[in-house]
Amino acid sequence: MRAQFVFHEVWIGLRRNLTMTVALIVVVAISLSLLGTGLLFVKQVDNTRTYWQSKVQLSVYLCSSTNLGGKCGTDGKVTPAEIASIHAELKSNPDVADVTYVSQQAAYNQFKQEFAANEPIVKYTAADQIPASFEIRLKNTEADASAVSDVADGYPGVAEVVDDASILDNFYKLLDGARNAVVIIAIFLLVAAILLVANTIRLSAFNRRRETSIMRLVGASNFYVQLPFLVEGMIAGLIGWLVATGLLILVKSVLLSSLQSVFPYGVQLSTGDLVEVIIVAMITGLLICGSTSFLTLRRYLRV
């Protein structure tokens, strides 16, 4: 095998149909970066989801002295007896895995910590304005939380039951929609990329039909005849992938990071996640370019 000879042939092939090669690189780059962006979205959603699933699922907020009217009535604050009975009821509920009582003081401390950067808010919020709560984890994390939340809502002294998932649902829907759109466009572009690879290789084979016919005549092995075309497709794919890698790093640092500043309780995507997506993009690109070249060659370079 003479690498120099193969690469010389590849170089001639790429140069001879430069326009097709450039078109191929652009389409591969865009489709791979869209695919990668879709995968980053998936990872973002998954990370956020697992983060929240491991946390509290239902928050049962108890009446505080500032809760007036509604279910808390006019006497306001929940009594210690009510707290004890709610705790017991929740513990005995078969769907509940774990109940934690967060007192007003504990909730206030947590609040101070989370808003440490925002001094005026902390300053003007008193400890008894923050409601005490029961944080509930369900046995079955996938199950509908409404059975438990409906029961808990009926206990005296309960101001409000919040299903954490319902807060995040809209966020998830947004991310899922964006991901689906991106993936669908990526699939269309990948199809376009496949057709372009096939066409580029076909043109290249046509341009070099003299060379290939002589190669077959003098007994070059099929592998040797096809290798320059295969490498040609792969190199276009690799350059496209390099461009896509640049775009993906941009997408990660600009787009997803700004998303995280809007939803600060999300989980950061690690560099490992990005590298994984980039590797998936590379394998996809090489696989598409390589296999399409190979299949096209089987049609146009018969023995």
Next chain:
Amino acid sequence: MIHFDSVTKTYANQGRPALENVNLDVEKGEFVFLVGPSGSGKSTFLRLVLKEERPTSGRIHVAGRDLARLTNWKVPHLRRRIGCVFQDFRLLPNKNVYQNIAFALEVIGKPRRFIRKVVPEVIDLVGLEGKRDRMPDELSGGEQQRVAMARAFVNRPMILLADEPTGNIDPATSIGIMKVLDRINRTGTTVVMATHDAAIVDSMRKRVIELEYGKVVRDQSRGVYGQAY
């Protein structure tokens, strides 16, 4: 070297076979003319030897191999033992004489040291000394055919197939081409040449196989082009 055993070849969509029940043997080192009108099956014969086509029935042995048993991926190895020359030369226009000949060795993976050694030798053999850097369009038809012969011979094939090699060349130049073919034959290479050129066949007095409508109608050692009877 080439053995045809009742070989028939019928192309799809054609009623009459291109070759019909052909039996013949070409021995090692022979020089054979294949004559006959257009459509008599000369090209089909050459294509069958190269395994570019498969016979409809019958057996073919080339260089000791049964072509029916030769797997597709071994066909290139068969072709490395067969050199080919055509009427239209089939040179690469963007490569010079040396590169055109070297190409045949490069694509079968020969080391460059070997190529540097044998290509000048074969350029001398075909009589193109001093023209190694010429491009094909700077050469006469006869010179281009010499390059094609050098390319066919550079890998020292056992068989050289020539499909009307003098078809595009004037008679005076053709003599030079035939001298080169004769020189190649003298190295022990079997030469099979399909031709219409009566003068050449008559002057060489080699074995002549005449095909007509796909059948061997004459097989004569030291023959002439026209009918001997």
